[in-house]
Amino acid sequence: MEVVNKYVSHKHHVDGYPSESDFELATTPLQPAPGSDEVIVKNLFLSIDPYQLNRMKRYSSSHTAITAASKIEPGQRIDAYGVGKVVASGRAELEEGDVVAGLLGWEQYTVVRPGTVLMKVDAKDLPISYYANVLGPSGLTAFAGFYDVCKPKKGEKVFISAASGSVGSLVGQYAKLSGCYVVGCAGSKQKVDLLKGKLGFDDAFNYKEEADLKSALRRYFPEGIDIYFDNVGAAMLEAAVANMNPFGRVAVCGAISEYTNAGERAAPDLIDIIYKRITLRGFLSVDYLHLHEQFSAATSDHLRRGRMIALEDVSVGIESVPTAFVGLFRGDNVGKKLVRVGELEG
Amino acid sequence: MEVVNKYVSHKHHVDGYPSESDFELATTPLQPAPGSDEVIVKNLFLSIDPYQLNRMKRYSSSHTAITAASKIEPGQRIDAYGVGKVVASGRAELEEGDVVAGLLGWEQYTVVRPGTVLMKVDAKDLPISYYANVLGPSGLTAFAGFYDVCKPKKGEKVFISAASGSVGSLVGQYAKLSGCYVVGCAGSKQKVDLLKGKLGFDDAFNYKEEADLKSALRRYFPEGIDIYFDNVGAAMLEAAVANMNPFGRVAVCGAISEYTNAGERAAPDLIDIIYKRITLRGFLSVDYLHLHEQFSAATSDHLRRGRMIALEDVSVGIESVPTAFVGLFRGDNVGKKLVRVGELEG
Numbered sequence: 001m002e003v004v005n006k007y008v009s010h011k012h013h014v015d016g017y018p019s020e021s022d023f024e025l026a027t028t029p030l031q032p033a034p035g036s037d038e039v040i041v042k043n044l045f046l047s048i049d050p051y052q053l054n055r056m057k058r059y060s061s062s063h064t065a066i067t068a069a070s071k072i073e074p075g076q077r078i079d080a081y082g083v084g085k086v087v088a089s090g091r092a093e094l095e096e097g098d099v100v101a102g103l104l105g106w107e108q109y110t111v112v113r114p115g116t117v118l119m120k121v122d123a124k125d126l127p128i129s130y131y132a133n134v135l136g137p138s139g140l141t142a143f144a145g146f147y148d149v150c151k152p153k154k155g156e157k158v159f160i161s162a163a164s165g166s167v168g169s170l171v172g173q174y175a176k177l178s179g180c181y182v183v184g185c186a187g188s189k190q191k192v193d194l195l196k197g198k199l200g201f202d203d204a205f206n207y208k209e210e211a212d213l214k215s216a217l218r219r220y221f222p223e224g225i226d227i228y229f230d231n232v233g234a235a236m237l238e239a240a241v242a243n244m245n246p247f248g249r250v251a252v253c254g255a256i257s258e259y260t261n262a263g264e265r266a267a268p269d270l271i272d273i274i275y276k277r278i279t280l281r282g283f284l285s286v287d288y289l290h291l292h293e294q295f296s297a298a299t300s301d302h303l304r305r306g307r308m309i310a311l312e313d314v315s316v317g318i319e320s321v322p323t324a325f326v327g328l329f330r331g332d333n334v335g336k337k338l339v340r341v342g343e344l345e346g
Numbered sequence: 347m348e349v350v351n352k353y354v355s356h357k358h359h360v361d362g363y364p365s366e367s368d369f370e371l372a373t374t375p376l377q378p379a380p381g382s383d384e385v386i387v388k389n390l391f392l393s394i395d396p397y398q399l400n401r402m403k404r405y406s407s408s409h410t411a412i413t414a415a416s417k418i419e420p421g422q423r424i425d426a427y428g429v430g431k432v433v434a435s436g437r438a439e440l441e442e443g444d445v446v447a448g449l450l451g452w453e454q455y456t457v458v459r460p461g462t463v464l465m466k467v468d469a470k471d472l473p474i475s476y477y478a479n480v481l482g483p484s485g486l487t488a489f490a491g492f493y494d495v496c497k498p499k500k501g502e503k504v505f506i507s508a509a510s511g512s513v514g515s516l517v518g519q520y521a522k523l524s525g526c527y528v529v530g531c532a533g534s535k536q537k538v539d540l541l542k543g544k545l546g547f548d549d550a551f552n553y554k555e556e557a558d559l560k561s562a563l564r565r566y567f568p569e570g571i572d573i574y575f576d577n578v579g580a581a582m583l584e585a586a587v588a589n590m591n592p593f594g595r596v597a598v599c600g601a602i603s604e605y606t607n608a609g610e611r612a613a614p615d616l617i618d619i620i621y622k623r624i625t626l627r628g629f630l631s632v633d634y635l636h637l638h639e640q641f642s643a644a645t646s647d648h649l650r651r652g653r654m655i656a657l658e659d660v661s662v663g664i665e666s667v668p669t670a671f672v673g674l675f676r677g678d679n680v681g682k683k684l685v686r687v688g689e690l691e692g
Contacts, residue, residue, distance in 0.1 A: 054617060065592065065621035233616045246411065255616035267611035270579045270601035271400060273628035275411035280626045282619035 003030040007107035008321045012074050013058040017260045017329055022056075023322035030109050034090035037114035041084035043104050044344055045132040045314075048324045048337040049166070052080065053259050068103075068286055078106040083121060083132045085344060094118065099344070101131040106321050108341055126303060127310075128344065133336040134170060134303065134310040135296060137285050141253060142170035143295040144288035146178075149251040149281050150227045154179035157221055159240055161207075162231035164191040164311065166336035167253060169199060171229045173308045176200050180227070183220045185236070187331040194334065198309060213239035227251070233258045233266045241268035241278060250280040260329055311335020349376040353453035354667045358420050359404040363606045363675055368402075369668035376455050380436035383460035387430035389450050390690055391478040391660075394670045394683040395512070398426065399605050414449075414632055424452040429467060429478045431690060440464065445690070447477040452667050454687055472649060473656075474690065479682040480516060480649065480656040481642060483631050487599060488516035489641040490634035492524075495597040495627050496573045500525035503567055505586055507553075508577035510537040510657065512682035513599060515545060517575045519654045522546050526573070529566045531582070533677040540680065544655060559585035573597070579604045579612045587614035587624060596626040606675055657681020 004027050014022050034040050054060040055072045063071040072078055082104040086094050094100065100118040104110040112118060121131045133139065145167070146152065158175045162168045163184025172195065175182045184195045185207045195204035203220055210216035217225065217239050224245035230237050233255030240250065258264050272278065288295075302308035313333045315324045318341045327333055350373050360368050380386050400406040401418045409417040418424055428450040432440050440446065446464040450456040458464060467477045479485065491513070492498065504521045508514045509530025518541065521528045530541045531553045541550035549566055556562035563571065563585050570591035576583050579601030586596065604610050618624065634641075648654035659679045661670045664687045673679055 061588070061615060061618045062621040069621055237616075242407070252616055252619050255620065258616055265613035266616060267613035269407060270583075270598060270604055270612060270628070272407045273598050273626065274601065275408040275415055275628070275630065277628050277630060277633065279628075280619065282616070282621070282623050282625075284621065284623060287623065 003032075003109070004028070005030040005107055005109045006318045007077055007105065008318060009076060009078060009106070010056050010072070010074050014053060014056040015058055015262075018053060018056070018326050020322045020326055023325075025319055031111050034088045034111070036090050038090045039086055039094055039100075039112040039118060040088040041100060041104055041110045041112055041118075042087045043082050043084040043108055043110060043341045044099075045129045046080050046082040046104065046106060046321065046339045046341055047132045047136060047138065047166075048321070048328065048333075048339055049080070049138075050254065050256050050259060050328045052078065052325065053329070066284065066286060068284075079103050080106055081132060081137050083128050083136075084110065084342070091118075094120070099128055099131075101136060106318075108318050123300060126300060129312055129314070129338055129340075130303070130310055132338055133166065133312060134308070135299060138166040138336055139170055139299055140288055140292060140295050141285040142167045142174060143299065144285055144291055145229065145251045145253050145283055146171045146174045148288065148291070149283050150229065150249050152178050152180055152227060155181070156226035157181045157223060157245075158183070158227045158229065159217065159221065159225045160184040160229045160231070161236050161240075162186065162254070162256060163195055163201065163204065164199075164334055165231060166311075168229065168231050169195075169311050169335055170308070172199055172201050173302075175227075176202075177302065177307060191334060194311075199311075207236065214242050217243040224248075229253060230255070232256050234264050235266070237266035238268050241272050244272065244276055244278055246276045248276060248278045250278065252280055252282040256329070312338055314338045314340055316340050349378075349455070350374070351376040351453055351455045352664045353423055353451065354664060355421050355424060355452070356402050356418070360399060360402040361404055361608075364399060364402070364672050366668045366672055369671075371665055377457050380434045380457065382436050384436045385432055385440055385446075385458040385464060386434040387446060387450055387456045387458055387464075388433045389428050389430040389454055389456060389687045390445075391475045392426050392428040392450065392452065392667065392685045392687055393478045393482060393484065393512075394667070394674065394679075394685055395426070395484075396600065396602050396605060396674045398424065398671065399675070412630065412632060414630075425449050426452055427478060427483050429474050429482075430456065430688070437464075440466070445474055445477075447482060452664075454664055469646060472646060475658055475660070475684055475686075476649070476656055478684055479512065479658060480654070481645060484512040484682055485516055485645055486634055486638060486641050487631040488513045488520060489645065490631055490637055491575065491597045491599050491629055492517045492520045494634065494637070495629050496575065496595050498524050498526055498573060502526050502572035503569060503591075504528045504573045504575065505563065505567065505571045506530040506575045506577070507582050507586075508532065508600070508602060509541055509547065509550065510545075510680055511577060512657075514575065514577050515541075515657050515681055516654070518545055518547050519648075521573075522548075523648065523653060537680060540657075545657075553582065560588050563589040570594075575599060576601070578602050580610050581612070583612035584614050587618050590618065590622055590624055592622045594622060594624045596624065598626055598628040602675070658684055660684045660686055662686045
């Protein structure tokens with residue numbers, strides 16, 4: 001019996017805002033048995049991430065930087081982090097039924113090639129979706145970005161943009177656990193309420209309701225910003241730099257405002273950067289795999305004790321991937337966007 | 347006998363390009379004897395620096411940052427680093443005839459207030475002007491900025507803007523001594539020849555002859571830039587970031603293109619900053635006084651052995667200060683701009 005694999009790919013390069021019509025659902029026969037050191041995984045949860053848009057562009061300076069940011073040509077399979085169940089294994093250390101996390105794809109089944117790392121998911125007391133979310137790359141990005149790039153000290157004032165998103169929502173919680181004062185911004189009342197209520201941010205605001213971001217930040221940070229965790233770039237970065245304290249640090253994690261509009265650029269005042277001795281640093285979680293154990297142990301513990309919460313926004317079915325992805329750029333998601341493409345049982 | 351002190355001040359706030367007519371020469375009677383812990387210094391060499399322009403503006407974000415960048419109101423005396431000779435001392439550790447370096451002013455004599463550091467200049471084998479230049483704040487800025495902010499490794503590719511200027515010319519020489527590949531840019535053929543000839547840069551170019559800075563840098567750095575020592579900001583910073591290698595570092599030392607034009611702003615591509623994990627860091631030499639001994643010893647040794655050269659562009663007389671200062675923004679100076687306002691003897 002031939003098993004059919006449904007997958008989503010982009011029909012052409014996507015250079016501005018993506019829309020559902022840029023994508024198509026296709027089918028291909030699934031390879032019946034794994035080759036040596038290959039593993040066939042039935043995908044369960046896929047992580048849906050804004051950075052993938054840069055891979056679909058005709059040109060982006062990200063293409064040459066690292067493998068995980070490489071260009072994807074139209075029609076090609078789109079690799080993506082996720083959690084799945086081994087259905088057939090050519091690797092000695094994995095067997096049928098094992099739940100694994102790693103680079104899978106926008107498809108129902110992934111044939112995982114030799115050399116691709118698959119991490120066995122063995123915690124029975126945490127939802128497996130967490131391994132595509134708070135215990136996956138989003139979590140490591142938040143952890144490494146906050147602790148290593150921002151180097152927080154207790155009592156420091158932390159500002160986070162896209163604060164209800166997959167990374168921002170975790171940075172805010174790490175910052176609160178570190179004794180910082182934390183303010184986040186987001187794009188709706190619902191999100192702002194969530195930040196202040198459920199996630200324990202000290203304050204939060206809807207950036208869409210602020211005519212002047214610079215004065216808004218002056219209001220929320222009368223004593224200035226020590227750390228800005230930037231997920232959006234553009235005007236928000238400029239406003240944050242203008243409100244930073246001496247020796248302030250900016251973790252440049254994402255620039256979602258600029259992904260969809262190459263003409264949109266942050267131009268922070270260099271006179272501020274010089275005289276306030278501000279550091280801006282771009283980073284990627286792939287450079288922090290050495291922190292994975294520490295991150296994973298600490299974060300699992302926080303989750304078990306209820307000291308951290310994982311926000312998940314789950315769509316169901318491989319056909320919902322395009323809408324899930326496009327929605328990221330409309331701000332539809334509340335917390336980490338995941339697509340459940342398969343069930344653990346069966 | 348009353349001694350008269352000539353000084354230069356700005357007549358009004360200076361918000362765009364400065365011109366000679368923004369300044370005036372005035373006289374005031376000199377205090378006849380020092381108060382307790384005061385020192386009266388006859389100024390010999392004054393350091394003429396672009397950052398002073400920010401202090402003369404109606405508003406600059408630099409004003410509140412640190413004392414040395416504080417706002418100067420029109421008509422006020424303008425403090426400035428320099429070298430002078432003690433003519434009367436109320437401090438036990440200094441006596442008449444001592445040569446000292448420290449914060450003096452755009453004037454013939456400075457009454458140095460209690461608390462202001464004056465460093466005794468005792469090396470007899472180096473010109474005293476060096477203490478307002480390569481062995482003063484310009485030198486410490488180059489040393490700390492290159493070694494601490496840029497963290498160079500042997501063989502790395504270093505780009506320097508305003509490379510024949512007071513700081514750039516020293517950074518290039520430190521970089522060559524560290525085994526780096528060094529390219530500088532400057533604004534005239536004479537300066538370019540100097541960089542390649544006298545200062546030993548591997549290559550240099552005249553930015554005014556390059557229609558497209560991004561492709562110019564691609565030509566000069568076919569293997570990419572590891573370190574960019576930025577003295578100018580604006581379009582050059584954007585072009586450098588576009589040509590940087592992964593884990594590249596930018597020392598944001600100055601932004602002379604932006605000092606005279608608040609509308610001119612660098613907008614480097616954040617996608618480059620993220621994917622290439624670039625760090626941009628603003629810094630000031632005042633934060634590196636703990637390196638002063640090491641800097642001063644190493645640099646004096648390099649100068650004595652002829653391994654480093656100090657470029658000096660000296661005007662004579664207090665009345666030449668406005669032209670010396672204004673010339674910085676026209677690129678008139680070749681190397682460190684100094685004004686000799688008095689003679690050591692007499």
